[in-house]
Amino acid sequence: MAEKESKYKAQMKYNRKNLVAFHIDFKPEVLEAFREKCKENGTTATTEIKKFVNEYIESH
Numbered sequence: 001m002a003e004k005e006s007k008y009k010a011q012m013k014y015n016r017k018n019l020v021a022f023h024i025d026f027k028p029e030v031l032e033a034f035r036e037k038c039k040e041n042g043t044t045a046t047t048e049i050k051k052f053v054n055e056y057i058e059s060h
Contacts, residue, residue: 024049
């Protein structure tokens with residue numbers, strides 16, 4: 001259990017230093033539909049949003 005807590009603390013320290021949170025508001029039914037489609041396709045909403053952002057940056 002202590003090892004798991006140590007890994008969590010290390011990950012949180014890394015995240016605070018290297019990542020920035022970006023909040024997006026969605027209508028609940030839109031977010032749920034998106035999550036369902038992602039699940040059907042074997043992916044997650046977070047992964048697909050990150051892919052979109054990277055593709056958008058590269059194409060513009």
